[in-house]
Amino acid sequence: AxxxxxxxxxxxxxxxxxxxxxxxxxDTGGKPGVTREPxxxxxxxxxxxxxxxxxxxxxxxxEADRREAIKDDIVAYLEEYADNxxxxxxxxxxxxxxxxxxxxTTEDEIPYDVEMFHFLRELGVPTVVAVNKMDKVDDRDERLxxxxxxxxxxxxxxxxxxxxxxxxxKQGRIEALNExxxxxLHAQNHDEL
Ligand code: GDP
Numbered sequence: 001a002x003x004x005x006x007x008x009x010x011x012x013x014x015x016x017x018x019x020x021x022x023x024x025x026x027d028t029g030g031k032p033g034v035t036r037e038p039x040x041x042x043x044x045x046x047x048x049x050x051x052x053x054x055x056x057x058x059x060x061x062x063e064a065d066r067r068e069a070i071k072d073d074i075v076a077y078l079e080e081y082a083d084n085x086x087x088x089x090x091x092x093x094x095x096x097x098x099x100x101x102x103x104x105t106t107e108d109e110i111p112y113d114v115e116m117f118h119f120l121r122e123l124g125v126p127t128v129v130a131v132n133k134m135d136k137v138d139d140r141d142e143r144l145x146x147x148x149x150x151x152x153x154x155x156x157x158x159x160x161x162x163x164x165x166x167x168x169x170k171q172g173r174i175e176a177l178n179e180x181x182x183x184x185l186h187a188q189n190h191d192e193l
Pocket of ligand 1: 014015132
């Protein structure tokens, strides 16, 4: 069990973050919806394998059927390998996540990000939400409080720093994610001893 799995909607900056973390080059801004298979990489700084799952949600030029199929594949992979995961990282776009969540919240629809967050937690996987593109966010505390609220985490966000990690992957500002993950990985190592 040395796998850290990364999920997120398309265009949230997951490839940028993974490039920052692993040193591998990733197809950033590439054709969305093309990568269907999970990809595995070494996380050089730690002794982990990083798994990149395909981006999900709306992708321009990708049909609804195919988007659903991608999401089903992701869910199937997570269910099958949940026991192997040390942690999961759900990457969201800090600038747009709350608006997208609110737009998709109806009586019979749960937004992807919220659904994925609860699904991972139900699987028993320690989950960190990497709130990316914080360089574009002016009202930082308010945004993060709103996001916590939508995820069912009682604000203020500062109480959830092991779950909510504001980052700017493009500038290599990912300390909060490293910290949050360290908490989870450290806690589990202790369990094993
Ligand atoms: P992916 O589809 O989730 O893998 O997203 P990419 O890594 O391809 O990034 C999508 C776009 O967001 C690209 O134009 C990136 O340069 C940009 N991006 C990624 N991280 C950041 C960030 O921290 N801040 C800003 N402003 N843009 C970012």
